[in-house]
Amino acid sequence: MGKSSKDKRDLYYRxxxxxxxxxxxxxxxxxxxxxFHLLKGLNRVVDLCAAPGSWSQVLSRSLPEDSAKIVAVDLQPMAPIKGVTSIQADITHPKTLKRILDIFGGEPADFVCSDGAPDVTGLHDLDEYIQAQLILSALQLATALLRPGGAFVAKIFRGRDIDLMYFQLGLLFERVTCAKPRSSRGSSLEAFIVCQGYKPRPGWVPSIINEVFSTEEYFKKMGIERPLIVDLDGEYEEEERVVAPFVACGDLSEYDSDATYTIERSTARVSLDPVQSPTAPPYKTAIELKRKGIIKRT
Incomplete structure (x- = not known):
């Protein structure tokens, strides 16, 4: 989390x-x-797209240190967190699954979560598509890791085609809910899909360790591709849309992320240092090139 001299961001940031x-x-x-009481009674947890590590922090503080195993996965390096095993890896790579299972001693996970999102472009259709692909990649790994009855949570962008995601998830989980925490800005399309009660497809065995599939091929083999209705003339028709229940999370007494709050005069000028300095800031390469004289100010 970066440092702002005037703490101009919302109160949750401070x-x-x-x-x-x-x-x-x-x-x-x-x-x-x-x-949803997601963190109760967990022993093995996977945090995907974990950097900078705030969700891993919550998990490490909520689960028992002596028995729970927490694995955080991200392409970017992440500063260590007590009780969390960090893996710098691609969640779409087959070897990542093997590395996680090795840490768990071959045992399945109880909970898989992902707060990952792409760098938004401002083109909503494109952003929603990329985010959907990221969710499917996380889901692909989750289906190969979760025990029956386990839970999966991921960030989504609510768009006009999100019903396809609800449909696919509904075939894999007993309960699928779209949730909007109070700390998530109301002006954002961001929400979280909460999937509880994992039910593996009958007769299906995950095979991403030895074979590489696209998410489309993977879920087609699993048998959860969306069927189309074909009429007598051979024309395709869309089936009925699937809508997940929507829940707003957070007590009404908690802060509103879209509101502006006045800081008391005694603390108004206090600037808080970053909790964790960036491990691989995007400007790091530019600074190194400038020091070597490769790039210069014009």
């Missing part, structure tokens, strides 16, 4: 610094847990 969270997104998982 509270995250005050409470030692690496990012304000920690409150999203906390509010999801308060609604």
């Amino acid at each position: 509270k995250a610094k005050e409470e030692g969270w690496r990012a304000r997104s920690a409150f999203k998982l906390l509010q999801l847990d308060s609604q």
Whole structure:
């Protein structure tokens, strides 16, 4: 979490610094847990797209240190967190699954979560498509890791075609809910899909360790591709849309992420240091090139 001299961002940003969270997104998982009780009785947990690590922090503080195993996976390096095993890897690569299973001693996971999102372009259709592909990649790994009855949570962008995602998830989980934590800005398309009660497809065995499939091929083999209705003339028709229940998470007494709050005069000029300095800031390469004289100010 970066440093702002005037703390101009919303109150959740400041509270995250005050409470030692690496990012304000920690409150999203906390509010999801308060609604769905996701973190109760977990022993093996996987946090995908974990950097900078705020969700892993929540998991490490919520689960028992002596028995729970937490694995955080991200392409970017992440500063260590006590009780969390970090893997710098691609969630779409078959070897990543094997590395996680090795840490778990071959045992399945109880809970898989992903707060990952692409760098948005501002082109909503493109952003929604890329985010959907990221979710499917996370789901692909989750279906190969989760025990029956396990849970999966991922960030989604609610768009006009999100019903396809609801349909596919509904074939794999007993309960699928679209949730909006109070700490998530109302002006954002962001929400979280909460899937509980994993039910593996009968007769299907995950095979991504030895073979590489696209997400489309993978879920087609699993048998959860969306069927189309064909009429007598051979024309395709869309089936009925699937809508997941929508739940707003977080107590009404909690802060509104879209509101502006006045900081008391005694603390108004206090600037809080970052909880965790960036491990691989995007400007790092530019600084190194400037020092070598390769790039210069014009």
